[in-house]
Amino acid sequence: MKTFLRPNTSNNQEREPGQRGSLLLVMALYSNPKWLSTVRAAVERLTATLGFKEEHCRSVTRALDEALTNIVRHAYNNRHDQPITMYFRKVQRKQEVEVQYGIEITLCDRGPACDATKWHGRSPGEIRPGGLGLQIIHDAMDIVEFSRKGNTNRLRLVKYLGQAGLAP
Amino acid sequence: MKTFLRPNTSNNQEREPGQRGSLLLVMALYSNPKWLSTVRAAVERLTATLGFKEEHCRSVTRALDEALTNIVRHAYNNRHDQPITMYFRKVQRKQEVEVQYGIEITLCDRGPACDATKWHGRSPGEIRPGGLGLQIIHDAMDIVEFSRKGNTNRLRLVKYLGQAGLAP
Amino acid sequence: MQISTRHQDKATIFDLSGDIDFANSPELRQSVLREIRENRPLRVVINLSSVHYIDSSGVASLVEGLKASRDLGSRFILFGLSTAAREILQLSRLIKVFEVYENEEEALAV
Amino acid sequence: MQISTRHQDKATIFDLSGDIDFANSPELRQSVLREIRENRPLRVVINLSSVHYIDSSGVASLVEGLKASRDLGSRFILFGLSTAAREILQLSRLIKVFEVYENEEEALAV
Ligand SMILES: Nc1ncnc2c1ncn2[C@@H]1O[C@H](COP(=O)(O)OP(=O)(O)O)[C@@H](O)[C@H]1O
Numbered sequence: 001m002k003t004f005l006r007p008n009t010s011n012n013q014e015r016e017p018g019q020r021g022s023l024l025l026v027m028a029l030y031s032n033p034k035w036l037s038t039v040r041a042a043v044e045r046l047t048a049t050l051g052f053k054e055e056h057c058r059s060v061t062r063a064l065d066e067a068l069t070n071i072v073r074h075a076y077n078n079r080h081d082q083p084i085t086m087y088f089r090k091v092q093r094k095q096e097v098e099v100q101y102g103i104e105i106t107l108c109d110r111g112p113a114c115d116a117t118k119w120h121g122r123s124p125g126e127i128r129p130g131g132l133g134l135q136i137i138h139d140a141m142d143i144v145e146f147s148r149k150g151n152t153n154r155l156r157l158v159k160y161l162g163q164a165g166l167a168p
Numbered sequence: 169m170k171t172f173l174r175p176n177t178s179n180n181q182e183r184e185p186g187q188r189g190s191l192l193l194v195m196a197l198y199s200n201p202k203w204l205s206t207v208r209a210a211v212e213r214l215t216a217t218l219g220f221k222e223e224h225c226r227s228v229t230r231a232l233d234e235a236l237t238n239i240v241r242h243a244y245n246n247r248h249d250q251p252i253t254m255y256f257r258k259v260q261r262k263q264e265v266e267v268q269y270g271i272e273i274t275l276c277d278r279g280p281a282c283d284a285t286k287w288h289g290r291s292p293g294e295i296r297p298g299g300l301g302l303q304i305i306h307d308a309m310d311i312v313e314f315s316r317k318g319n320t321n322r323l324r325l326v327k328y329l330g331q332a333g334l335a336p
Numbered sequence: 337m338q339i340s341t342r343h344q345d346k347a348t349i350f351d352l353s354g355d356i357d358f359a360n361s362p363e364l365r366q367s368v369l370r371e372i373r374e375n376r377p378l379r380v381v382i383n384l385s386s387v388h389y390i391d392s393s394g395v396a397s398l399v400e401g402l403k404a405s406r407d408l409g410s411r412f413i414l415f416g417l418s419t420a421a422r423e424i425l426q427l428s429r430l431i432k433v434f435e436v437y438e439n440e441e442e443a444l445a446v
Numbered sequence: 447m448q449i450s451t452r453h454q455d456k457a458t459i460f461d462l463s464g465d466i467d468f469a470n471s472p473e474l475r476q477s478v479l480r481e482i483r484e485n486r487p488l489r490v491v492i493n494l495s496s497v498h499y500i501d502s503s504g505v506a507s508l509v510e511g512l513k514a515s516r517d518l519g520s521r522f523i524l525f526g527l528s529t530a531a532r533e534i535l536q537l538s539r540l541i542k543v544f545e546v547y548e549n550e551e552e553a554l555a556v
């Protein structure tokens with residue numbers, strides 16, 4: 001039986017800055033690359049709504065697309081019927097005196113445990129197909145963090161807005 | 169404590185035609201109209217991926233947008249922090265000899281119980297603001313069905329493809 | 337959605353961009369009604385050429401603008417409708433209620 | 447993504463449209479490699495002007511096309527890059543590895 005991961009059932013941390021951040025959106029789907037364009041469309045709009053400038057809407061979208069593709073290819077070995085859940089949260093951090101807002105995207109899959117310290121892409125400029133995904137993800141995001149909890153792999157991606165604050 | 173409805177945990181009906189249909193995507197969010205554009209972007213892409221022609225991608229998107237707006241306004245009385253969950257399924261029906269595929273979108277909210285037989289929009293052509301949402305929803309969809317189960321309102325929207333089959 | 341306003345002769349032109357939905361239609365309604373009531377332009381022209389989508393609450397705001405204009409004897413004109421905008425006005429049978437033109441020149445000329 | 451192919455003199459032009467991602471890049475790779483190996487065109491020209499997005503697997507398919515072309519002494523040319531396409535080629539430092547032109551005339555002329 002296929003199982004969707006459950007969206008967080010608690011969102012009561014909304015008003016505690018520095019905490020987990022407030023949940024904005026959960027998307028759950030199966031590991032078929034057919035649905036990638038739907039996720040890109042959603043996150044490109046979501047980041048624009050949060051006030052990211054176009055360039056960053058594109059780069060965050062690209063990072064999420066690559067991270068999902070990696071789950072399909074590497075965590076699920078190209079099986080198309082496995083569950084993936086994404087949590088989108090609004091987060092904030094204190095940078096000296098100002099508060100910076102950002103988006104946190106957590107991708108969850110039920111693939112086998114793996115050692116993310118061994119993942120590595122290509123060196124820039126190397127002309128070979130492949131190995132570009134991790135580079136794109138790291139280039140776009142301020143935080144890229146992999147963890148495993150129970151039978152779930154979690155990839156946490158965070159991007160903060162620059163000077164200008166997030167639209168309220 | 170705010171609670172997201174849980175996506176269906178079972179999807180084992182994938183291969184039983186005429187059954188509930190196979191789950192493609194779950195989206196869960198709060199009742200803030202700020203997120204409407206994100207949902208529209210996703211469903212416009214999803215319907216295109218399923219093979220709907222552009223006109224129907226637009227009309228299904230419009231129906232979902234209006235149904236969500238009605239939940240925000242009427243079920244939640246413009247509160248922005250209440251949970252809404254959407255289930256997108258691929259469904260099929262037999263029309264004489266051919267099988268028609270379609271999309272089913274189920275919207276769930278936790279608003280108060282209400283009598284949907286009493287909902288009514290405007291008569292077409294009437295010049296007043298408001299009352300257009302239900303007309304748009306009925307115009308776009310083949311099935312519009314409201315039900316209540318436990319403390320959850322469910323609005324089920326189905327649109328079938330015409331002659332041409334759904335992209336596989 | 338972004339709203340900006342221009343004045344030309346006795347016309348007020350609203351340049352809108354982005355989608356109009358329930359997140360922003362109240363703001364549209366308010367600025368259109370305020371302009372009509374405070375400045376009483378001879379024509380109110382809504383430039384929709386950068387608007388992709390309008391929902392029913394956006395249409396409702398336009399209907400309110402139309403009514404307020406009529407009350408004060410002004411004309412209320414739309415131009416630059418996207419396919420999606422045209423579709424919702426058509427299916428609500430309101431397309432004939434508004435004055436609709438292709439572009440700004442026509443909207444200001446006629 | 448849609449792929450269609452035209453032949454002009456000794457060039458093969460691939461007109462692509464839609465997004466290129468992991469759902470369709472294997473198909474792109476296959477048709478480009480097959481064309482290069484079977485027909486050995488003097489230049490392979492990829493028209494990206496209707497492509498909004500390319501992911502890393504799409505870039506990888508293009509790199510494979512480039513390598514196969516080089517092996518057979520053909521040129522491999524891109525034109526009509528969207529902002530997103532340009533960005534991914536830039537950040538992968540591959541933009542200088544490909545011959546990139548603005549439009550079809552330039553791609554066929556030089
Ligand atoms: N989600 C993941 N699960 C398991 N392994 C991964 C995952 N993401 C990346 N990797 C590992 O890191 C390597 C580099 O990934 P990437 O830079 O995206 O290039 P590519 O996927 O083309 O190899 C992959 O080949 C894989 O071994």
Ligand SMILES: Nc1ncnc2c1ncn2[C@@H]1O[C@H](COP(=O)(O)OP(=O)(O)O)[C@@H](O)[C@H]1O
Pocket residue numbers: 238239241242243282286287288289290297298299300301302303
């Ligand atoms: N999800 C809902 N929950 C409760 N009542 C609803 C819902 N959707 C529609 N209604 C009722 O149906 C009426 C007509 O809806 P609609 O045609 O969308 O126009 P409007 O929302 O502008 O009144 C609403 O005024 C409301 O009373």
